[in-house]
Amino acid sequence: MQDLVKQAQMMQKKMAKMQEELNAREVEASAGGGMVTVKVNGGQEVLEVRIEKDVVDPEDVEMLQDLILAATNDALKRAREMVQGEMSQLTGGMKIPGLF
Numbered sequence: 001m002q003d004l005v006k007q008a009q010m011m012q013k014k015m016a017k018m019q020e021e022l023n024a025r026e027v028e029a030s031a032g033g034g035m036v037t038v039k040v041n042g043g044q045e046v047l048e049v050r051i052e053k054d055v056v057d058p059e060d061v062e063m064l065q066d067l068i069l070a071a072t073n074d075a076l077k078r079a080r081e082m083v084q085g086e087m088s089q090l091t092g093g094m095k096i097p098g099l100f
Contacts, residue, residue: 027039027041029072049068
C-alpha cells in the first residue's frame, strides 16, 4: 500500500512539473493567410494577437472578427492537443478524469 501511495505522489509531482512547463510553452495559429496570428500558452491563455494592416477594413469589420475568431480557436485547439499529448506520455495513455 505504501508503494502505491509513493507512486501516486511521484506521479502528482511529475504532473505538476509538466503542467508548469506546458504553461511556459507557446503555440501559434493564423488565419487569412497569416493576416491574423494568435499566440497562446499551454495554460490556454491568449498571449498575443497580431493583425496585419492590410486586413483592417472599416467597411468589413465582420471579416476581421471572423479571422480573429478562427485564429484564436485554432491556437487554443493546438494548445489543448499539445497538453493532451504531453500528459498522455506521462500517464502512459491512461485517461485520468479531470486532468485533460
